[in-house]
Amino acid sequence: MPLKFINTTRSPFFATVRQRVDAYFKEKDLSTHANGAMWTKALFFLGGYLTLYGLLLSNQFGPWAMLALCVGLGAFAAFIGFNISHDALHGAFSSKGWINRLLGDTFYLLGANPYVWKITHNVVHHTYTNIPGHDEDIEIAPGLIRVDTDEPLRPWQRFQHYYAFPLYGLASLSWVFRKDYLKFFKAQIGQYDNSVHPRQQYIMLFASKAAYYFFFLVLPYWLLDITLGQLAIGFVVMHVVEGLIIGLVFQLAHVVEGTAFPVPTEGVGIQEAWAVHQLRTTANFAPRSAIAAFFCGGLNRQIEHHLFPKICHIHYPALTAIIRQTAQDFDLPYLENPSFFSALRSHYRLLKLLGRPSTTLAA
Template identity: 25%
Template sequence: MTTSLETSCPPSGPAGATGSDFARLSRRIVAAGLMKRRPGYYAVRLSAVSAAFAGGWAMFFVLGDSWWQPAVAVFLAFVYGQVALVTHDVAHMQVFRRRRPSAIGGRLFGNLGVGMSYGWWMDKHTRHHANPNHEELDPDVAPDILVWSSEQARAATGLPRFIGRYQAQLFFPLLTLEGFNLRVSSVRALRSPTMKHWGSEAALLLAHIVLYLSALFLVLSPGKALAFLLVHQAVFGVYLGCTFAPNHKGMPTLTGDARPDFLRRQVLTSRNVRGGALTDFLLGGLNYQIEHHLFPSMPTPHLRRAQKIVRAYCAEIGVPYHETGLIRSYAEALRHLRRVGEPLRGPRA
């Protein structure tokens, strides 16, 4: 499935018409009323997520020092994932009209709620949206522990080189560490001179860590506290990773100066996941990744309706539009990880 956009991208129209394809699509979306705010929807969703968060911790305190606590940890891992998805919508200004309440909400849900630096994530996610799947510009496909292209694999050294050989098999096990990775990355980001609102970011992160660890080790015995922490963070990491992994992994990539127009850059690098209301709920609307990348501030409940317009328009102008089932999306991502790791396994792979 994975190719270079330089070879898969159809022409963007006559000279001087750059962006005109997107402009025509945008007019159709606006005319359908799909960019209008949905305050009622978000009032219900934020209230439900907040109630689930409070309810999960209430169960934790009611149960006390019990070996039933790992079940609460699993429930709270799912709730934390939902809080992270709400933070994502807040960051894209789907919830509030103005930047200030969006930033305040993002720091409360992100830093205080799940222990993830809103400022760090916003910087990373903004760069991803601007250049999805660009190997030099998208931080989500930068070689770190995993490699995302054969070129990255050939240049890999140390731990990425070792893990890259087996990264398809290790992908889901490695996701159990994603919750911990978010905290470590967030704390490291506080040292960056570009971090805005350093004081509030640091205070809310510290409050999250202190409250979280205090609750665990004051209510539970050390062994149960450690078990809760490991189960909670591992399941949270897997859920979060499974939410974001289908979106771009294994889709065409960009390198160097290759920059197709905005519509093609977003559509050709993104994958939609088919499903019903349950899929929409579990993935927080990110299963409509193509529509989300084209219209990041579109309220989540409008994405399903927007999909019909975007898919028909892409067929009209000859732009490939990729969607698949949830299981197949993971299979495509894993096949890609295995294929790009071939240079590290040698000629017998």
């Protein structure tokens, strides 16, 4: 049945916070899109990625140096996803659609498909955040990791707080070889009818995957003095680094202590406004860290992102004070962990708790 957000309390929270945010940009005479600092970040991460890839193909380094370059390339791929692709695919990087589309295509550098991402993330995750059975972003590894208390508890899930982290490292490999295909051909994603796609997207799915396999598997084997085993190790290490960084950053925003996993009333409605739902299901981490802000592309401030996904993340630090104060004015939660490691510990504790019987959670 259709899932709707029913603002039973008639909360004016979102109207108020949007008015205050709009007033901030008007008073400061600022665009909500990228500024010079944002373009500098984009050039830094793109330049770093291309430099590392070029050094890998130069055949001028020994095995250990090559492995280190693979680690760096995996990290830069994740940072491109956070800092460039993510904003562009939300239409937040530029006021010009063609620039957003061009920069959104940097997602192919991760081995991922931007069209599929826009469906699963922009449409489904941002609408039905943390709702079991609707938000597939919290279905981390079905059958292995349990985040839904209504899901049957399996014996091995009592150890999920240990094995979840290595599994995150496999997320990027799954994306490259499995996830995009499965999501593309899945008839229904949450409430989204996914049964029909433009013909062009069928071509792009297979052509872009083939190009990625060529540039990261075939071409290196042709150009470098390496064995198939060394190629496989380098490729896997690159994606384990990429997957671990991406997996941790996204999980620390939604699967930590204090975030809610609401169950629709009678399978139909969520009894609160959509914006209030975002506050209850999302948490920030390291909000005062310039390092986290630079590398995570604003995803350490997920509250700001979920409420205003079309505003470039370079502006999130200024929005934080506005949104936190407005939440306080309406007696609403504003969840945050002071550092990356405190969020990591919170995620660990929640996974441990969710690996126990539901009666333990109720206590």
